[in-house]
Amino acid sequence: MQHPKQQDHTISFIGGLSFLASFVFTSLLSPSAEAFPELTRHGYVSCTACHVSPNGGGAMTPYGRGLSRELLSTWGGAREAEVGHGILPKEWSDALENSKLRLGGDVRWVQTHRENAAVRSGQFFTMQAQAEFAWDEGPWAIAAAIGKLEDPRGKKEFRLVSPKYYGLVRFAEAGALRAGRFAPAYGLHLADHTLSVRRALGLGPDVERDNLEFSWIGEQNQFFATITQSAESTASTDKERASIVRYERIINSNSRVGASFWQGSGGDHDAAAGFDRWMFGVHGIANLSKEWFLSAEIDRSERTGTSLVQSQYGYLRLNYEPVQGVWPLLQYQHERGDVSLNSSESNKYGIGVNFFPRPHFEFFGIWNRVSRGSDWSDEAYLLLHYYL
Amino acid sequence: MTKQTQTHQTFTSFALGLIAALAIIPVSSHGKNTASAATPPKEEAAKVAAPALGVESGKVEFLAIGKPSFLKVKGTGTAPKGSLTIEGDKASGEFTFDLSTLDTGIALRNEHMKDKYLEVGKHPTATIRFKDASAKEGSKQTIPAEMELHGVKKPVTLEATLKPEGDKKVATANFKFKLTDYQIEIPTHLGITIADEVSVTIESTLKK
Numbered sequence: 001m002q003h004p005k006q007q008d009h010t011i012s013f014i015g016g017l018s019f020l021a022s023f024v025f026t027s028l029l030s031p032s033a034e035a036f037p038e039l040t041r042h043g044y045v046s047c048t049a050c051h052v053s054p055n056g057g058g059a060m061t062p063y064g065r066g067l068s069r070e071l072l073s074t075w076g077g078a079r080e081a082e083v084g085h086g087i088l089p090k091e092w093s094d095a096l097e098n099s100k101l102r103l104g105g106d107v108r109w110v111q112t113h114r115e116n117a118a119v120r121s122g123q124f125f126t127m128q129a130q131a132e133f134a135w136d137e138g139p140w141a142i143a144a145a146i147g148k149l150e151d152p153r154g155k156k157e158f159r160l161v162s163p164k165y166y167g168l169v170r171f172a173e174a175g176a177l178r179a180g181r182f183a184p185a186y187g188l189h190l191a192d193h194t195l196s197v198r199r200a201l202g203l204g205p206d207v208e209r210d211n212l213e214f215s216w217i218g219e220q221n222q223f224f225a226t227i228t229q230s231a232e233s234t235a236s237t238d239k240e241r242a243s244i245v246r247y248e249r250i251i252n253s254n255s256r257v258g259a260s261f262w263q264g265s266g267g268d269h270d271a272a273a274g275f276d277r278w279m280f281g282v283h284g285i286a287n288l289s290k291e292w293f294l295s296a297e298i299d300r301s302e303r304t305g306t307s308l309v310q311s312q313y314g315y316l317r318l319n320y321e322p323v324q325g326v327w328p329l330l331q332y333q334h335e336r337g338d339v340s341l342n343s344s345e346s347n348k349y350g351i352g353v354n355f356f357p358r359p360h361f362e363f364f365g366i367w368n369r370v371s372r373g374s375d376w377s378d379e380a381y382l383l384l385h386y387y388l
Numbered sequence: 389m390t391k392q393t394q395t396h397q398t399f400t401s402f403a404l405g406l407i408a409a410l411a412i413i414p415v416s417s418h419g420k421n422t423a424s425a426a427t428p429p430k431e432e433a434a435k436v437a438a439p440a441l442g443v444e445s446g447k448v449e450f451l452a453i454g455k456p457s458f459l460k461v462k463g464t465g466t467a468p469k470g471s472l473t474i475e476g477d478k479a480s481g482e483f484t485f486d487l488s489t490l491d492t493g494i495a496l497r498n499e500h501m502k503d504k505y506l507e508v509g510k511h512p513t514a515t516i517r518f519k520d521a522s523a524k525e526g527s528k529q530t531i532p533a534e535m536e537l538h539g540v541k542k543p544v545t546l547e548a549t550l551k552p553e554g555d556k557k558v559a560t561a562n563f564k565f566k567l568t569d570y571q572i573e574i575p576t577h578l579g580i581t582i583a584d585e586v587s588v589t590i591e592s593t594l595k596k
Binding site: 044045046049062063173217219250254 | 457460577578
């Protein structure tokens with residue numbers, strides 16, 4: 001167990017990277033492994049080639065584990081993508097691969113930094129340590145994750161959580177029903193949950209939801225319909241029940257576009273503290289060439305309660321892959337928490353890189369220049385991710 | 389460690405299909421050119437000249453679907469070699485595609501496709517042949533052809549279009565075939581199985 005280390009200044013090796021503390025902290029409490037929808041550009045238009053979950057992330061299929069070596073990582077030995085990096089005896093690995101057991105898991109360490117005219121701060125902490133197990137019989141599957149989260153904002157301690165558990169029935173080649181606790185399908189299911197289109201919309205992995213999900217993943221069209229409600233532990237003022245639909249269309253075998261709609265109601269209406277909200281968003285992943293690809297999402301939300309608040313969020317990320325496993329990126333994010341208030345707007349201009357040196361390891365770093373009105377600040381973070 | 393070789397077979401089939409399509413297109417173009425010749429009578433010119441159109445550039449692509457998950461395996465290869473001969477309004481041709489040039493974007497998948505499924509060492513090429521096909525330009529033509537792949541000869545049906553482009557002809561052809569028809573084992577790897585039917589697209593530029 002590692003406690004966060006408050007630092008007075010940026011760690012030198014990070015150099016110019018600076019990080020956005022409070023906002024990111026919330027979203028960095030990620031309890032679930034996310035998928036890499038960027039692999040759409042290689043023809044992996046559905047998450048289920050690599051993951052048990054129809055919406056991706058978590059326990060990996062043997063095929064997906066193999067891809068981490070063949071498609072995602074810069075280097076790697078023949079057995080390095082196996083559980084245990086090939087250290088286990090071959091017969092053990094083969095038995096595991098041929099079994100119904102699917103494993104997943106993540107450990108994430110994060111260094112953050114934020115700097116503006118008044119504040120210069122940084123923090124290092126273990127964001128997540130989690131393992132996920134699934135049993136996949138083909139027509140049905142069950143999965144559960146258990147792990148510990150570290151809240152860098154206050155408690156300074158790990159807490160044991162089970163952020164994901166579900167049962168899944170595949171009633172047709174393309175169709176499945178799933179019930180349990182997991183991240184509902186809305187927008188792009190990106191690994192980077194610090195994006196405003198995840199965090200600001202309340203879709204960060206720290207928000208636990210119980211769901212009943214119908215999914216239809218066809219050759220050209222993918223459709224998800226989900227009924228979701230906040231977990232019992234959610235504060236009563238934030239509890240919400242919602243219906244969500246997401247549709248995606250596959251284009252040219254290596255790109256996809258989609259739209260999502262969310263209609264929810266929550267809070268305590270009896271105490272005049274209730275709220276209703278809807279969200280609508282469009283998203284896409286486009287394969288521009290062998291080396292270039294981009295992803296984008298734009299969302300608009302409206303929340304009614306004691307007052308009416310309309311918000312809009314968006315991001316655009318352009319990636320370049322000169323060498324397998326090295327993804328330099330340019331990114332723009334827009335956030336306007338209340339469209340009627342100019343002061344609620346921020347724009348972030350980022351440059352960063354994803355680096356997958358070997359199977360099971362990911363480095364991600366990004367530096368953002370942030371404008372809020374006439375104020376500019378720097379935010380950055382560096383993440384080391386080990387996945388099982 | 390992912391073995392995506394299975395998909396490669398599909399690629400090979402696609403490539404063969406493309407070759408066939410290329411052959412069809414040149415035939416049509418050639419017919420028109422011959423007809424426009426001023427000096428000899430049309431029939432005589434066709435009998436005497438019948439110049440062949442060769443492949444200047446092009447590519448062969450195939451698409452195979454992996455299940456579950458509807459994984460799209462897309463492969464690309466270089467242009468086929470061969471020629472198209474047009475006599476009157478009929479065309480014939482033979483085009484050969486080098487299966488070793490197929491690339492699916494993943495090295496291990498390429499290796500499995502070529503070594504385990506297509507057995508490129510024993511069957512390095514795929515060939516498409518056709519004769520007495522329509523040489524009409526501009527509209528899509530349905531052309532019966534024969535594809536030799538993996539040591540097996542089977543009929544395929546090409547949907548081909550030939551369009552003039554300056555002094556060249558641009559040909560596009562599509563067709564589908566089944567791996568099992570060519571005694572190619574259905575590729576399967578780590579729970580992903582490639583569908584038997586594979587789609588092939590051939591694009592090529594032909595020139596005298």
